[in-house]
Amino acid sequence: MTARTEPQPQPATPDLLYSQDEEDLRSAVRALLADRAAAPTVIAATEADTPYDPRLWEALATGIGAAGLLVPEKLGGQGASHREAAVVLEELGRSVAPAPYLTSSVVATETLLALAGDGGPAAALLGELASGARTAVLAVPFATPPADPAAALATLDGTVRGIADAAVADVLLVPTAEGLYAVEATAPGAAVEPLVPLDLTRPLATLTLSVATGTLLAAPEASATAVERGLLAGAGLLASEQLGIAEWCLTETVRYTRERHQFNRPVGSFQALKHRMAQLWLEVVSARAAARNAADALATGSPDAPLAVAVAQAYCSGVAVHAAEECVQLHGGIGMTWEHPAHLYLKRAKADSIAYGSAGTHREAVAELVELPAP
């Protein structure tokens, strides 16, 4: 924790808009996802054994170069920032596309970036992740908040439950009391058991290590710092995915209620429904400001980043869930069907509200950071 001189230091003014480059990136990602991850495709994929479409990942990671946005060019990446990665996540949220972007290109990548200063195995692995040739995940439960990453094993022996995207990862970054290890998913003594997830578009798995071998990437202290950095970036940019989810849900609900007639008029003309959608719109524009603020604070390395991330997570989790719940309700019966994609968004939104710390956990972080202590 950094020293604080006054209770409410005023942050530098963040840039909360989108640059033209960011809008261009958005267009490219959106076009790709419209082509490769339309709702029927995503629904079909959730029932397949391999939920992730390798061609989609290759096009996103390599074709667009999204996997390496956070990685400096000298390490094989695009040398962009969290602001651009956030835009990719908005689009991935909008399409609930199954892709290990958040886990590999953000959390694992950011963890390794903390360790790649003097080359070595972390830098080498970063290059592979940046190119999209391989993916990695941080082997901690998906619900782990950034401020409390104390889920480490003692050694490379034991079980870690509920790791997002572990089932599709090539490499597992395992924090232990001895430091951070990179363990190949195929290494002897490493077993990845898929779980049945609430969110069918983001697989969860349990990792069991039985005296496995791995490459030591960092000593314990550096490991803890790197893991915290990875989780902070994950939580901060998850807010952009939640924004994308909420936007899709609002847009589709507005579209549907304009077309759907009951009582001889569009149901969207009833004030009781209009007010709910207007309220949701207000939440979405607010979520955008909060998510952009977190992305900008991470991108600029602002000392305000932990608070910006905690605020964004405390707010955006609820907005995404609210939007998805309203989407199901205002679609009426069709919102309850398997073939309409509303359920995918509800499942993703609810799972996201737990990922990297619940809203309540992040409010506790806010209390700590702005000195509003509990009784």
Next chain:
Amino acid sequence: MSPAVDAAELRRRTRDLLAAHPPATTDRTDFLKARFDAGLAWVHYPEGLGGLDAPRSLQQAVDAELAAADAPDNDPRRIGIGLGMAAPTILGFGTDEQKRRFLRPLWVGEEVWCQLFSEPGAGSDLAALATRAVRDGDDWVVDGQKVWTSSAHAARWAILIARTDPDLPKHRGISYFICDVTDPGVDVRPLRQITGEAEFNEVFLSGVRIPDSHRLGPVGEGWKVAQTTLMNERVSIGGSRIPREGGMIGPVSRTWRERPELRTHDTHQRLLTLWVEAEVARLTGERLRQQLVAGQPGPEGSGMKLAFARLNQQISGLEVELLGDEGLLYGDWTMVRPELVDFTGRDAGYRYLRSKGNSIEGGTSEVLLNIVAERVLGLPAEPRNDKDVAWKDLSR
């Protein structure tokens, strides 16, 4: 077109103004008049009317420079209705003579304005208004009653909408006037409110004579003119940057830090939720401001009033509860007539009661939600049965 005025040129002109009229030795009103005449009052207004046809975003640089020099300001809180509503309407619809006559004393604060719009029978349904204006030679004769009129007791002028043709549907028979509040037919009576004070008034209009030269816009087009006023009323946010904990969350957060004996687990949870929402609302306002500066105004402005109204009510409600025994007390019920509109002043009980008006004044939250739903989201309007009916035939 005037030559483009950029930030550097505005800074130069601001320094010239300060050099010619040193704030320390210049009378307040004289300084403000000189500032208006230098075009530094509202830089986006035309030359000769207090501006320089410069981009609106450059005003902040001028204001900052003048504040740093401790120059007197024109206290926009006191003259907020004139600045925020009358001025843009006069600029948009007034004759050259009206603009020259009214804008300078309005901006300087020599003449306070009020707004005679709402009536006892026409609040959210403002176009149903019943105050009549009947043509009599060169004048109009006005009879009716207005309500919720802040500053009427201090005002020199009022913007007024009145019905000039009851045979037309309600939106079409309305005209827009500038009303002299000192006319003997204008009777301003304090309207005591929930807080105990009388910030608002009832205004009774009996045989008030308004010269036709004080009409704004064509006869019968008053509703269109009023839209400009109302849009400006709702876009009052956006100019200035709000610091973290800058709004109502500030006092309650300070109380929390300074008085640990008041803390409970329940109030802690609620405080944190509201702190986060206040911070997000601040960021949303900041994003809106950045959009305006970048020349991409978004529709978010209409939503910000909704957010702040709800937050102010919830935060001030929590504050009263947090104070416990002290929350049972109230500062002062004496009826006063405040000079300023004051949302955040006085004590927690006052803030709690005053904030109830935040979701009513300037458009109720329900009406604003309809506006967002229909104009931003494009949802269909509810069917209505009053559009093609003559005003005189509507049920009241």
